[in-house]
Amino acid sequence: MLEHDVLVVGAGLAGMRAALAAHQSGANVAIISKVHPVRSHSNAAQGGINAALTDRGDNWEDHAFDTIKGSDYLGDQDAIEYMCTEAGPELIDLEHMGVIFNRDDEGRLGTRAFGGQQRARTFFVADFTGQAILHVLYEQLMKADVRVYEEWFVLELIVEEGECCGVIAMEIATGSVFVIRAKSVILCTGGLGRLFEPSTNALIVTGDGIALAYQVGAPVMDMEMVQYHPTTLKGSGVLITEGARGEGAHLLNKDGERFMQRYAPNMMELASRDVVSRSEQTEIDEGRGIDGCVLLDCRHLGEDLIAERLSQILEIGMDFAGVDIRKEPIPIQPGMHYIMGGIKTDMDGRTIVPGLYAAGECANVSVHGGNRLGANSLLDTVVFGHRSGRHAADWANGKAYRDLNVDDYVDGKEKEFSDLFSRQTDERWSQIRLDLGKAMDRYMGVYRDEEGMQSLLAMLPGFRERFAQASLQDKGRVFNTDLIFTLELGFMLDCAESIVLGGIERKESRGAHSRTDYPNRDDENWLKHVLVTRTDDGPEVSQLPVTITKWQPEERKY
Amino acid sequence: MQITVSVRRYNPQDKETPSYWQEYSLEVEETSSVLDSLIKIREEEDGSLALRCSCRSAICGSCAMRINGHAKLACNTKVSDVAEDGGTIKVEPAGVMPVIKDLVVDQTLFWDKVKQVSPWLQPEGEEPEAEYLAPNSDMTHLAGVMACIMCGACVSDCTVLEMDPNFIGPAALAKAYRFAADPRDDQDASRLAALSEYGGVWDCTRCYECVEVCPKGVAPMDRIMALRDRAMEAGYTNNNGARHTDAFEASVSHSGRLNELTLPIKSFGVLNLPAQMSMAPVAIRALMRRKIPPIIHKSVPGVKNVRRLVESVKEEQQDEQAAG
Numbered sequence: 110m111l112e113h114d115v116l117v118v119g120a121g122l123a124g125m126r127a128a129l130a131a132h133q134s135g136a137n138v139a140i141i142s143k144v145h146p147v148r149s150h151s152n153a154a155q156g157g158i159n160a161a162l163t164d165r166g167d168n169w170e171d172h173a174f175d176t177i178k179g180s181d182y183l184g185d186q187d188a189i190e191y192m193c194t195e196a197g198p199e200l201i202d203l204e205h206m207g208v209i210f211n212r213d214d215e216g217r218l219g220t221r222a223f224g225g226q227q228r229a230r231t232f233f234v235a236d237f238t239g240q241a242i243l244h245v246l247y248e249q250l251m252k253a254d255v256r257v258y259e260e261w262f263v264l265e266l267i268v269e270e271g272e273c274c275g276v277i278a279m280e281i282a283t284g285s286v287f288v289i290r291a292k293s294v295i296l297c298t299g300g301l302g303r304l305f306e307p308s309t310n311a312l313i314v315t316g317d318g319i320a321l322a323y324q325v326g327a328p329v330m331d332m333e334m335v336q337y338h339p340t341t342l343k344g345s346g347v348l349i350t351e352g353a354r355g356e357g358a359h360l361l362n363k364d365g366e367r368f369m370q371r372y373a374p375n376m377m378e379l380a381s382r383d384v385v386s387r388s389e390q391t392e393i394d395e396g397r398g399i400d401g402c403v404l405l406d407c408r409h410l411g412e413d414l415i416a417e418r419l420s421q422i423l424e425i426g427m428d429f430a431g432v433d434i435r436k437e438p439i440p441i442q443p444g445m446h447y448i449m450g451g452i453k454t455d456m457d458g459r460t461i462v463p464g465l466y467a468a469g470e471c472a473n474v475s476v477h478g479g480n481r482l483g484a485n486s487l488l489d490t491v492v493f494g495h496r497s498g499r500h501a502a503d504w505a506n507g508k509a510y511r512d513l514n515v516d517d518y519v520d521g522k523e524k525e526f527s528d529l530f531s532r533q534t535d536e537r538w539s540q541i542r543l544d545l546g547k548a549m550d551r552y553m554g555v556y557r558d559e560e561g562m563q564s565l566l567a568m569l570p571g572f573r574e575r576f577a578q579a580s581l582q583d584k585g586r587v588f589n590t591d592l593i594f595t596l597e598l599g600f601m602l603d604c605a606e607s608i609v610l611g612g613i614e615r616k617e618s619r620g621a622h623s624r625t626d627y628p629n630r631d632d633e634n635w636l637k638h639v640l641v642t643r644t645d646d647g648p649e650v651s652q653l654p655v656t657i658t659k660w661q662p663e664e665r666k667y
Numbered sequence: 668m669q670i671t672v673s674v675r676r677y678n679p680q681d682k683e684t685p686s687y688w689q690e691y692s693l694e695v696e697e698t699s700s701v702l703d704s705l706i707k708i709r710e711e712e713d714g715s716l717a718l719r720c721s722c723r724s725a726i727c728g729s730c731a732m733r734i735n736g737h738a739k740l741a742c743n744t745k746v747s748d749v750a751e752d753g754g755t756i757k758v759e760p761a762g763v764m765p766v767i768k769d770l771v772v773d774q775t776l777f778w779d780k781v782k783q784v785s786p787w788l789q790p791e792g793e794e795p796e797a798e799y800l801a802p803n804s805d806m807t808h809l810a811g812v813m814a815c816i817m818c819g820a821c822v823s824d825c826t827v828l829e830m831d832p833n834f835i836g837p838a839a840l841a842k843a844y845r846f847a848a849d850p851r852d853d854q855d856a857s858r859l860a861a862l863s864e865y866g867g868v869w870d871c872t873r874c875y876e877c878v879e880v881c882p883k884g885v886a887p888m889d890r891i892m893a894l895r896d897r898a899m900e901a902g903y904t905n906n907n908g909a910r911h912t913d914a915f916e917a918s919v920s921h922s923g924r925l926n927e928l929t930l931p932i933k934s935f936g937v938l939n940l941p942a943q944m945s946m947a948p949v950a951i952r953a954l955m956r957r958k959i960p961p962i963i964h965k966s967v968p969g970v971k972n973v974r975r976l977v978e979s980v981k982e983e984q985q986d987e988q989a990a991g
Contacts, residue, residue, distance in 0.1 A: 145774070147817050148719075148727045164797065204798040207788030207849070209809045216800035235810050240726055244813065248787040282767055311721040347724045417807060425724060428743045431698060539710035582714030585680045588768040591714035 110515070113139040113256070114505035115498070116276065116291035118263050118318060120146035122239070122487060123469025123494035124297030125246040127458075130498030131295075132253050136505055138498075141258040141278060141289065143313065143593070146247045150299050150311040151490065154239025155350035155421060156223060157231035158203075158487040160196035165220070167230055169193040176485060177660050179225040179381050180449075180478025181620035182636065183331065186658040188456050188474045192485075195492045200232055203491065208245045210234055211418075221418075222355045223483045225381035225667070229355075231484040236350050236421045239487060258289070262593060263317065264522055266294065266465065267513065268325045273465035274511040277518050281593065284586025286522045288515040292505035295466040295497055296322055296452065297490075304601045304608075305445035305553075306546025307346030309338055318471040320600035322452040323607060327460040328642040330473045330653070332604070333611035333622045334449035336481055337555050339385040341444030343402050347429045349422055349441055351483040353407055354378040356418055360389065361404040361438060362397040373667035380667035383480040383621045386443035390555040393442070402440035443555050447486065449477040449621065450611065453640060458497025464504060468497040475638065475655075479620015529595070532580035538595040541575050545598075545605065553608055558626045566609045573602055606648060607641040614639045614650050632662050668752040669694055672704055674716065675759040677766050686766070690755075695746055701756060702730055702741035705770075718770040725882055728816035731823060732770050733759040738820035738880040761823035777819050780836050784843040784858070791853035799851045812845040812890060814883045821877035821887050833866040837877035837887030840868060844890035847897060859898040868894045869908025910934050920977045923967035927960040 115131040117124045120142035131138040140146070161167035173193040177184055204210055204218065210232050213219040223231040234241035250257070260281040267275040267288065275290040298318025302310020323329050339360075340349040354360070360378050362368045372388040373380035380388075389403050397403075407415060407422075412435050415423055419434075426434040451473035458466040458474070468474075469490045476489055552565040576598055583591035617631035618624050638653040670693060677686035691708045702720055709716045719729040723742050730741040735749050735757050750756045764772040790799070821837035822828060828836050835843075843862055846852045862868050868891050877887040899909050914933035918926045935942035953959050967973065 144719075144721060144727075144729070148721055148729050150722070150727075152726045152816075153722055153724070201796075201798055205788075205790075205794055207851070209806045209813055209849070210798075211810075212801055212803035212806050214803070216802055218798050219803065234813070235807070237726065237810075237814065240816065241810070241813050244817070245788075251782055252787040282773075311727060312723070313721045345723065421726070424743075428700075428745070429698075429724065537710075537714060539714075583717075585678065585715070587678070587680055588717045588771050590709070590717055 110290060111287060112290035112510055113137050114292050115295065115501045116141060116289055116293070117295045117297055117498070118142070118276065118321075119149070119297035119299060119469070119471070120144075120257065121149035121151035121297060121299055121469060122243060122246060122490035124149075124295070125243070125250055126491045126494030127295050127297055127468055127498030127501070128255050129246070129249055129253060130495045131502040132255055134499055134502035136502035138502070139256040139258060139289075140250075141261045141263060141276065143260060143262045143281065143317070145259050146250065146257060147244055148313070149243060150314050151243045151487070152240045153309070153311060153348060154487050155236045155348065156352035156355065157221060157233030157238045157484045158200065158242070158491075159223065159226070159230050159482070159484040160200040160232060160488065161193060161230050162197050162200070162218075167228060169196065171227060172196065172230060174660060175226045176476065176482055177478075178663075178665055179480050179482040180476075181383075181480055181630065181665060182632070182662040183334070183475070183478030183620055183638070183655060185475040185656040186660060187656050188476050190658060191456055192476050192488060192492045196488055199488070199491045199495065203242055203245065206245050206249055208234065208242050221352060222379060224351050224354065224379045224385070225376070225482045231355065233352065235417070236352050236419050242487065262596065263321060264596065266321050266325050267518065268462060269511060269513070272463045272511070273325070275513060277522055282588055284589055284592075286519050286526075288513060288518050290510050290513055292508045292510065293464045293466060293501040295458065295468060295501050296471055297467070297469045297494060298471045300448045300470040301601065301604045302445060302447075303542070304546060304604055305335070305549045306543060307341070307344065307550070308445040308546075309341050309346050309348040310446070315597040315601055316471075316604035317597065317600045318467065319451055320603040322460060322462070322465065322467060323603050323643055325462055325465070326643060327462050327465060328453045328640040328651075329607045330450055330453040330475070330638050330640050331478070331611060332448070332450035332607040332641060333553070333615055333639065334477075334479050334620055335445060335553060335608065336382060336447040336449060336621050337386040337443040338446035339382055339389055339443055340405050340441040341446070342430050343400075343440060343442055345429055346444045347425060348446070349405060349425065349439065350419070351382070353405060353419055353422055356414060357410055358405055358407045360385070361406055362392045363399045364397065368392050368397070368403070376667035381480055382483065383623070384667055386555055387623060389443050399440060402442045404438035405441045406438040407434040408436065408438070445550065445554075447481055449473070449479065449481050450608070454497075456496065457500040458493060459500065466497045466501045468493040479622060529592070530581060530584055532578070534578045534580045536575055536578045536580060537582070538579055538591070538598045541572060541579060542594070542598050542601070545572050545601065549605060549608070553612060556623050556625055557612055558624055559613065562609055562613045566613065569602070569606060569609065572605075576602060610641050610648055610650055611639045636662065668697055668747065670704065670746060670750050670753070671755040672708065673755050673757045674769070676716075676769050677760075678768055697747050699746045700742050701734055701739075701744045701746055701749065701758065704746060704756070705741060705758070717768040726816060728818035731761050731818035731820040733761060733823065738762070738823040740818060740820070740882045743882060761819055763823055763825065763828050764819065772819075774819060776832070777817070777822050777838065780822075780839040781817070781842055783835055784839050784846075784862070785854070786839075786842050786846065788846065788849065788852055789854040790851050801850050805848070805850050809845055809849060812841055812848075812885055815841055815885045816883055818882065820880045820882060824876045824880045826874045826876055827870055827872055831870065834870045835862070835866050837871075837891065840871075840894065841885055841887040841890040844894050847894060855897070856901060859894070859901050859903055862894055863898045863903040863906050863909070868898060869906060907934050907936075910936060920974060921966070922964060923970040923973035926964040928962065928964065
């Protein structure tokens with residue numbers, strides 16, 4: 110019997126940080142991940158990690174205020190306060206573990222400017238901060254000798270008598286199905302970017318954890334809050350870091366105008382992401398774009414700065430757009446990047462299901478609210494990964510393993526698989542996923558309205574029917590990616606449902622949720638979270654007040 | 668453009684069929700990557716084709732494979748750079764590591780080697796309350812090594828690993844360098860001692876393949892050479908590699924060329940009789956075929972110039988060291 114006190118699903122920053130914390134608490138912890146830990150999508154975080162260090166004259170309250178304003182007042186302020194006070198200690202922990210942060214002239218950690226913040230408090234490793242931290246956390250995992258179920262795919266959470274007590278999973282290399290028993294499970298599976306086409310997100314980012322929790326009745330919250338990043342490459346959706354603008358790059362329309370002066374005269378290109386993306390989309394929609402894009406101009410930054418601090422962007426420009434950013438502006442457009450919404454948790458990472466925790470992008474402890482600030486995502490992962498790891502270990506401490514009828518669970522899955530393998534249709538995951546992704550991008554993109562969202566909602570049953578017909582071309586069990594993609598599509602359909610329902614419910618414009626039919630923020634009626642919960646009678650939508658500590662909502666200007 | 672992608676297929680579930688080449692013809696954009704083509708095949712034509720890929724932007728390290736015979740990331744290799752219109756691209760799994768299915772290899776060997784170099788920061792003494800102070804130049808230098816995405820391209824094409832699985836290999840040695848060169852790490856001595864053993868830095872043949880194939884400019888071989896220098900400076904000279912280096916330098920500085928007769932003797936250590944004896948059959952075969960180097964080792968004409976060159980290189984190195 111495979112069993113662990115704490116089982117972490119996902120091995121990005123949140124997952125590895127959670128596992129290390131649980132390990133330090135004395136728990137027998139393991140990680141299960143559908144890819145090797147260093148392949149996780151945390152890699153793609155380029156710009157940095159925010160922290161207000163007091164010895165630099167910064168303070169956590171300013172950071173908290175910027176985060177709250179960035180969230181368009183939808184973030185829960187108690188959680189934001191916790192994140193911003195823990196930022197310093199977490200950052201120093203990462204440095205002590207070995208992260209090679211860039212330094213200032215005195216050899217202390219150096220900062221760069223990032224969007225939506227009054228001062229430079231983003232700590233960074235060139236333009237591959239996520240990768241640099243991810244690899245160091247994996248070093249620590251090797252040092253602690255934590256067991257990793259590498260390339261294992263979680264199929265379903267096991268909940269008995271209301272408590273989460275393990276997972277059913279498949280070893281991808283063999284296709285064999287196993288039950289892993291656990292006293293607590295922490296979901297750290299990241300976002301759901303591939304539900305949108307295009308997206309900056311890696312192909313593995315398919316909302317698995319969000320759907321797994323949703324399927325066992327855990328509510329998801331503010332799923333309509335989908336972040337479109339202002340600088341992505343056309344077609345492929347490949348990301349250009351906000352660090353480029355942080356270092357001083359300009360956004361230009363087809364007339365060469367720095368159009369942000371008309372939308373955010375103070376912060377210009379470094380306004381919040383939702384603001385910049387909307388501004389770009391407006392320029393494009395009103396005919397001042399070029400072929401669906403605007404331009405990001407890095408030329409004046411100089412070759413030395415680009416080589417030292419934006420080296421990866423230089424490479425990406427060459428490889429994926431054929432543009433040398435030292436010599437010409439690069440065409441970019443807003444592209445789906447991040448989901449602020451996720452599984453509702455408290456500050457300890459607890460979901461409504463006892464024994465089930467969540468942290469990182471798949472969770473919504475609500476530090477990002479309606480719009481996440483750049484470089485707050487890495488912070489979220491380590492702060493709440495750490496805390497949920499500790500609490501999941503506490504929960505497991507002294508608890509006994511539940512007796513599970515393993516064979517029943519395995520046989521049930523085998524039965525589902527044999528049905529799936531025996532289907533003979535022309536329908537495949539790839540076409541359904543593409544159609545779904547395009548529909549999501551069209552109706553849940555930068556601008557939305559009732560009509561569009563209702564038509565998307567009406568399309569979902571059709572997608573589900575096609576999914577129920579989808580068949581496999583690979584009929585073997587060894588490393589069957591055809592099977593994996595099909596299973597992921599099932600997860601994505603669940604996520605789509607909650608996003609559309611959340612979007613229709615929220616009748617205002619706040620953060621990333623910009624409705625042309627309700628163009629204003631409405632604090633009187635909508636200073637609230639929107640929750641979607643799956644019940645036996647279908648999805649149920651409800652609301653919850655936002656936690657305000659000391660920052661009352663104000664008009665948001667940049 | 669029109670291309671043919673010829674993929675080395677292998678399915679362990681089909682015991683009858685060994686690995687084979689399968690050709691797919693498809694139309695792709697000029698700007699498409701090889702990965703785009705493979706994804707197109709997988710999504711539109713043949714769902715049974717197995718490969719790893721995720722980020723599509725050369726940061727996750729999943730899609731290292733051999734393209735036209737050399738290890739590359741499929742995602743940042745443009746089709747137009749490896750094939751002409753109407754041409755064929757040959758795609759095979761990475762080398763050295765065993766194949767699980769099609770383009771998917773088992774990377775256990777890769778990670779075992781990484782684990783072998785104790786790949787985590789090991790400072791000594793009490794942790795400071797704030798960050799460790801370190802010069803930015805050191806950190807940006809290390810960033811060049813941390814840029815490694817562990818894709819395994821260098822391991823795939825390492826000519827030593829192909830023959831000798833005991834070699835720690837380019838990726839893990841580059842990782843070792845990352846710690847040896849980190850001013851915060853205090854285990855230089857034990858790291859360099861371990862890396863001077865059999866399978867370590869001296870087993871690299873300097874073929875340059877890893878530098879050529881690395882998609883992130885990590886230049887593993889250069890890091891291995893830097894580790895050799897550090898190991899010798901730290902006094903780990905009692906091994907064939909270090910002795911070979913010293914003998915090489917001594918011979919060239921003295922006569923302007925290699926004394927091939929004494930080089931192996933000095934490399935093994937003059938008093939290492941068993942190793943000297945083991946050379947005897949080679950020496951005898953060489954003698955029989957009249958391939959023995961001249962017994963009397965003469966200097967090259969103008970050897971003084973060579974010596975002056977050696978001196979000036981040494982001075983330069985000393986200046987560099989003094990400068991920091």
